[in-house]
Amino acid sequence: MKFLVLMAEKDSFARWEAADAAEHEAAFARFEAFARAVEERGSMLGGDALASPDQARTLRPADDAGVRSVVAGPYAETVEQLGGFFLIDVADLETALEAARELPESYSVEVRPIIDMEPG
Amino acid sequence: MTVLEEVVRDDWGRLLALLVARFGRLDLAEDALADAVEAAARTWPADGVPANPAAWLLTAARRRALDRLRAEAVAARRVPVLAVEAELAQEAQRTMADSGEVLVDERLRLVLLCAHPSLSREAAAALTLRLVMGVTTEDVARLFLVPTPTMAARLTRARKRLAGARFELPPPDALPGRVTFVEDVAYLAFTAGYAPGSGADVLRADVAGEALRLVAVLRSVLPAGLPERDQAELDALLALMLLQHSRRDARVRDGALVLLPDQDRGLWRHDEVAEAVELLQPWVHAPPSPYLLQALVAAEHAIAPSPGETAWERIVQRYDELLDLVDSPVVRLNRAVAVAEASGPQAGLAALSGVALPGHRLPAVRAELLARLGRYDEARTAYDAALAMCGNDAERAHLLTRRAETDAG
Numbered sequence: 229m230k231f232l233v234l235m236a237e238k239d240s241f242a243r244w245e246a247a248d249a250a251e252h253e254a255a256f257a258r259f260e261a262f263a264r265a266v267e268e269r270g271s272m273l274g275g276d277a278l279a280s281p282d283q284a285r286t287l288r289p290a291d292d293a294g295v296r297s298v299v300a301g302p303y304a305e306t307v308e309q310l311g312g313f314f315l316i317d318v319a320d321l322e323t324a325l326e327a328a329r330e331l332p333e334s335y336s337v338e339v340r341p342i343i344d345m346e347p348g
Numbered sequence: 349m350t351v352l353e354e355v356v357r358d359d360w361g362r363l364l365a366l367l368v369a370r371f372g373r374l375d376l377a378e379d380a381l382a383d384a385v386e387a388a389a390r391t392w393p394a395d396g397v398p399a400n401p402a403a404w405l406l407t408a409a410r411r412r413a414l415d416r417l418r419a420e421a422v423a424a425r426r427v428p429v430l431a432v433e434a435e436l437a438q439e440a441q442r443t444m445a446d447s448g449e450v451l452v453d454e455r456l457r458l459v460l461l462c463a464h465p466s467l468s469r470e471a472a473a474a475l476t477l478r479l480v481m482g483v484t485t486e487d488v489a490r491l492f493l494v495p496t497p498t499m500a501a502r503l504t505r506a507r508k509r510l511a512g513a514r515f516e517l518p519p520p521d522a523l524p525g526r527v528t529f530v531e532d533v534a535y536l537a538f539t540a541g542y543a544p545g546s547g548a549d550v551l552r553a554d555v556a557g558e559a560l561r562l563v564a565v566l567r568s569v570l571p572a573g574l575p576e577r578d579q580a581e582l583d584a585l586l587a588l589m590l591l592q593h594s595r596r597d598a599r600v601r602d603g604a605l606v607l608l609p610d611q612d613r614g615l616w617r618h619d620e621v622a623e624a625v626e627l628l629q630p631w632v633h634a635p636p637s638p639y640l641l642q643a644l645v646a647a648e649h650a651i652a653p654s655p656g657e658t659a660w661e662r663i664v665q666r667y668d669e670l671l672d673l674v675d676s677p678v679v680r681l682n683r684a685v686a687v688a689e690a691s692g693p694q695a696g697l698a699a700l701s702g703v704a705l706p707g708h709r710l711p712a713v714r715a716e717l718l719a720r721l722g723r724y725d726e727a728r729t730a731y732d733a734a735l736a737m738c739g740n741d742a743e744r745a746h747l748l749t750r751r752a753e754t755d756a757g
Contacts, residue, residue, distance in 0.1 A: 277419035
């Protein structure tokens with residue numbers, strides 16, 4: 229079963245920049261532990277880090293006049309910033325959550341099943 | 349030169365060394381700094397040059413490096429890092445966090461890293477030009493007369509070889525040995541510019557100038573208290589390069605090579621000669637060492653008012669001392685030239701006997717001496733041998749002219 233794992237953290241980007249080498253190392257270790265945990269239970273399909281929200285552009289829904297505007301910033305203005313994502317393939321939601329516990333503790337991690345379009 | 353070009357020229361090595369100290373990775377530091385320079389080229393013309401251009405580049409490079417680290421972490425891609433002491437890494441981190449002045453100067457570590465014993469001198473020279481001096485890969489390729497992709501691949505291999513190396517200052521007793529390697533690397537780069545082995549240029553003053561700048565940087569970043577002999581060698585190397593470089597305008601006339609005796613001495617850069625002589629002054633009576641003796645020979649030429657007034661006996665004596673230290677065919681060849689000037693072509697030829705040296709220089713000197721003795725048939729054979737091995741267009745033209753003159757004689 230495939231899952232999207234979304235990692236968000238309060239002021240994630242400023243925190244990363246302010247962190248020192250030891251804190252960065254600690255984060256690297258958590259990512260590695262997560263990758264190992266996923267591989268033990270299934271497979272890692274991919275993952276990437278995202279650029280900071282100020283580089284995002286959002287195409288807004290059309291207004292009454294049918295005009296769609298592009299605004300700076302992410303889809304949802306929240307304190308928590310989406311910093312990266314993984315795509316993993318493991319048996320079930322519980323297993324996915326188990327692996328997700330390995331990620332840095334300051335993160336809020338959303339694990340959401342991906343709808344299977346393969347006939348099966 | 350734009351402000352950006354100036355900052356890159358003067359601060360590249362310093363900024364890169366600081367980034368390497370903080371992140372422990374050459375590739376990351378270099379890419380980040382290159383990105384920052386690229387961003388500066390894009391934004392400064394419109395936004396104006398920042399108050400502290402070097403600090404701006406450092407901040408931009410640091411952000412870029414952190415972004416990439418985060419991306420690599422998510423992708424769980426581990427890259428080997430250089431061994432950097434925790435204290436230095438923290439110091440570098442503090443400097444960057446204050447985003448102000450670049451206070452720590454770790455260029456010496458960077459210079460020593462590039463002159464790593466695991467690299468060939470050629471690779472070390474190219475890497476030093478790129479990393480310490482900030483010469484672009486395209487320009488390094490041009491300087492070494494190879495296509496850019498070839499040089500890029502060569503630089504990448506050299507960087508990979510250094511992964512896991514130590515970004516450190518060797519213990520005081522090992523420092524002179526490493527400095528000697530840097531000197532050789534710098535002199536190799538200098539020679540590549542001063543007497544290109546191949547191609548159309550008689551001389552590439554820009555490479556020679558970069559190598560000179562490297563030795564000047566090395567002198568400025570080395571700690572005080574180097575053993576006397578090593579200090580003498582370093583000063584002598586800078587003097588030797590300055591003396592040779594001071595003749596650049598006289599060495600070429602209408603695209604052709606002009607040899608020392610035929611050079612217009614009015615075209616020599618006399619301020620550079622003076623600087624070199626001043627560097628050598630304290631060492632004139634120092635115990636002999638290789639660069640010192642070569643510099644003293646070069647100085648003899650520089651202070652002679654005319655070729656006829658050159659103190660050839662003293663030059664022969666310097667070469668004799670040099671032979672005692674390093675018995676190499678190149679030294680023997682140069683000594684034979686001096687002997688010929690001091691005691692005539694017959695003595696010069698005798699001094700050449702037993703010298704074996706690949707390349708065109710040995711047969712070219714032999715041809716010249718044979719021609720002076722009126723032994724034209726032998727001279728022509730020797731010129732042909734020299735021409736067959738000479739890859740530099742300007743030198744070939746010179747040899748062809750000389751050969752034609754033996755036909756007339």
